[in-house]
Amino acid sequence: MTGAVHVTGPARSLQRIAAVAANTLREARRNRVFYGMLAAAVLLLLFSVALSELALADQKARLVQDFGLFSISLLTVATAVLMGALLLHKELERKTLYAILPKPIRRSEFLVGKFAGLCALLGVQVGLLGACWWGVLVLRGGAMTPALALALGLQYVEVVLVTAVALFFSALTRPVLAGVLTAGVFVVGRVVYVLQDLLSAPKGGFAEVPVMRALGKVLVAVLPDLSTFNVADEVLLGWPVPTDYVVAALGYGLSWTVLFVALALVLFERRDLT
């Protein structure tokens, strides 16, 4: 008799997703890209300490705060883009997929597992770098405040969203293009709020030239507004970030993430794995 009789049901499904996620994490732990990114971020943090020497006494902690948030964001997003774009490609290239997908696992479970594994990895990265940052802050006479932790947390939500975008493009196209497109979405997503302002302004190219207006509207519609997750300015100025806003930002991030993962699932489900 067969040993694997119960393969259906949500518990089994979760078990498989967890297995894929755990395996993805294990792979990343043995991956040079991950350590490279970690090292680069730590270097940047140390650089911020050196830089702060040049700043005025009361600006030292500020500079480390600001620069720290920036470095962590930049390098986790870079990790997400690189590893996300390669996520499926590596499995296809090395043919490891052919031994996995014929097993009683759904493609959707596989993809969600891969995604979850990568998000967990990025969580670890943000956590480790956050701890380093904390140390540097203390060194410079500052402290990790709840507001700073919140700013970091929202950055993680952004990274998860970017990972979902990378997953989508990696299900759609080749890894280099997928990486470029994801980076593009990230950069444009960060400034798309400017576009919104331009569109609603009474004058200027975006408001007046029909083609540009149409293009601008499309961009605004299809791209997530990543500035939603950037509360660094408010936090650094000591302004409060309302709970409502945080909840809304979480919901916003989650919705876009679900959308991109769902699109990736649709693409991957149909694909011939040859």
Next chain:
Amino acid sequence: MTTVFLELRNLQKVFRVGLLARKVTAVRDVSLSLRRGESMGFLGPNGSGKTTSIKCILGLIRPTAGSVKLFGRDPWDIEARAGVGYLPESPYFYDWLTPREVMNYAGDLFGLDRTTRRTRTGALLERLGLGHAADRPLRGFSKGMLQRLGIAQSLLNDPELVIYDEPLSGLDPIGRKEVLDLMAELRSQGKSLFFSSHVLTDIETLCDAVTILNQGKVVAAGRLDALLDRGALEVEALFELGAGGEAAARALLAVEGSVERERTGARLRLAVPHDAVDALLQAGLAAGAKLEQLLPRRDSLEELFVRKAVRVEARGESQDSQDAAAKGQP
């Protein structure tokens, strides 16, 4: 429970390649069925569509036309795949994992509990000669070792149907023997086997039936004994002509149905139908020729294969192959 474990009906797969989406027909028309406990060899030359068909069977690719049923279900249904053990063509695994970790991962996907997983992993790795390498990363494993691991992981769920794509490729002679023995053991345990190969003689002993492909089409199918027509045996004899000389050769070739195969100096190799052996031996004795070798020869898979493949090529898209496919179902 269905007794037909695997059924392909007029399977067809057309790939689109390149920017212009040029059509490449990998599988034209393949039908076959495999019942519980049966063992079938899936044969054909390079590029005949074996791997493509197998990928359709496991839901890795979708057929362009026709249907695949695995345990009576669609291969996309995970329950259909739960009872299958699959070995891909030249298998690869994550090279930063160890064989034991690969087995654990596979065990989790099969939903095995920890104890079952552990016991089976240990036993299978041992059985496939990977016991000593169980905790070494796969990076640097030889092709044959990966093949062995591929087989080990395919048996983790104690499958009822085993689907192997070229199980013997990449193995050394000892490895081939071990894998053949293992497959024979699976067969004797009542499991169904479906495996591809182009080494025909290897699998002769292992399968009840064969399906032979050429250029994406079934050119011969059915039970081996029926296909090979074992009734009409031929016997090959090698004589040392000795004192008899040319006269002896003439006498031997005069036996009814005798055909010269090879003549080197004073040695003559010839073939006669099975029922003419007595006459041949008598003729040899009378002419003073010395018998050196007597070999019964039967139609081998190779010959059958070459015959069928050549015939299809000669006739192009002939009706013949379809007849064979329809008639040959066991």
